[in-house]
């Protein structure tokens with residue numbers, strides 16, 4: 279059983295505290311993705327789990343056994359880094375076999391293991407090559423293969439795909455998802471890539487300044503973020519935020535008077551709110567449409583980005599601090615400077631109080 283249990287984990291570098299008491303239970307076989315802004319402690323936490331960094335306070339258990347004092351090789355984990363960290367003078371075969379050889383396994387015993395994993399990763403025809411004779415994607419497959427041959431119970435990935443080009447990233451992402459299914463191992467994965475987080479994770483952990491902000495399935499975090507920070511962090515382009523005050527509260531939702539004489543209704547549970555409260559309305563770019571006549575917001579087009587499969591239009595709006603983004607059909611044309619009215623359904627809106635805490639949405643998965 280490779281559960282990973284973090285109990286009040288703290289990490290200090292000298293006087294500076296980087297992790298402020300992390301509590302997290304990861305299930306056997308679960309795929310957990312860590313996300314958060316640069317410097318929030320994701321890599322540090324991964325390194326404390328692996329044993330590359332000491333834990334200043336708290337307890338780490340893997341499979342129910344305390345790991346704090348054990349060296350990395352005794353923890354049943356393998357780590358894959360962004361930089362691949364392959365030995366340049368060794369062949370692919372030797373790189374993949376390195377850990378097994380170090381553990382004292384004979385060549386006769388490790389050769390079939392390396393060959394079998396190389397086959398799964400489509401590296402079998404490259405075993406004699408040196409890392410410099412490989413593409414980035416092939417090198418990262420060697421690094422992953424080197425981890426797999428050790429049959430770890432827990433894989434730790436630190437931005438493993440960030441050095442690859444876009445199409446290779448997609449291929450490798452699919453490969454990692456397949457490996458997770460086939461190996462059934464527990465995986466902890468750090469990334470800055472929204473798509474990797476949303477598609478690979480059973481659960482996503484959002485970090486902020488050395489603390490857990492929210493833990494949940496990708497769907498929960500996307501549709502029911504607990505606060506403005508999580509709402510703004512997941513989604514690309516990010517959620518639009520519009521400031522205003524509550525003008526009425528009824529059974530069909532909360533009405534908000536937005537800056538700039540715009541009135542919208544958002545379908546949320548208004549517990550704790552009262553008329554006159556300052557609030558922030560959130561709307562995702564994909565939920566704003568030109569043909570909707572409810573909750574109309576009007577903006578002046580400033581930039582139209584054509585992405586091929588769709589376009590993103592940016593508009594100035596009196597209630598938004600930064601230009602609002604709107605996902606548009608690929609070929610729709612909008613002139614820069616044109617005034618564009620956009621509506622959204624009340625069920626698609628989000629509402630946050632003055633402290634940034636989200637009100638509970640009444641129909642979070644509404645089409």
Ligand SMILES: Nc1ncnc2c1ncn2[C@@H]1O[C@H](COP(=O)(O)OP(=O)(O)OP(=O)(O)O)[C@@H](O)[C@H]1O
Nearest residue numbers: 291294296314315316317318319320321322323470
């Ligand atoms: N060895 C170290 N000594 C001192 N401070 C460190 C050390 N390693 C990390 N830190 C600090 O700890 C904080 C967290 O760093 P960490 O690399 O874990 O962040 P991260 O969330 O992984 O960031 P990124 O997404 O940019 O990789 C940073 O402020 C960093 O400067």
